[in-house]
Amino acid sequence: MAVREARIQRRVALPAQFAQVVLRPISPSRLVLALIVAAFVLAMVWVQQTQAIVRVGGEVQSLERRLEVLLQTQQDLRAQLATENDLPTVQRVAFRDLDMREPTDSLYVNS
Numbered sequence: 001m002a003v004r005e006a007r008i009q010r011r012v013a014l015p016a017q018f019a020q021v022v023l024r025p026i027s028p029s030r031l032v033l034a035l036i037v038a039a040f041v042l043a044m045v046w047v048q049q050t051q052a053i054v055r056v057g058g059e060v061q062s063l064e065r066r067l068e069v070l071l072q073t074q075q076d077l078r079a080q081l082a083t084e085n086d087l088p089t090v091q092r093v094a095f096r097d098l099d100m101r102e103p104t105d106s107l108y109v110n111s
Helices: 016-023 029-085 088-096
Strands: none
Touching: none
């Protein structure tokens, strides 16, 4: 068996590679550029969130107005039902429009 002359090169572990890349000095211009880009991205996210909040607020207001209209309609219908459901109105409609008449004699049937 032959003895190897060259030493076996071992791969450097991933955390060590990461540390070598991260610990390199960053130029000030790249750092400033990175900060500007990060600030721009954060500003865009903030603007989108604000727009979403405003849109949802507008939808809530329109739904509240619609609810008020529906509640008023419901109240009007209940009032109309109360006026048309009293006994004199029902009798008048039954006798005049439906040609009904009052019973003359009661009829009992034995079963």
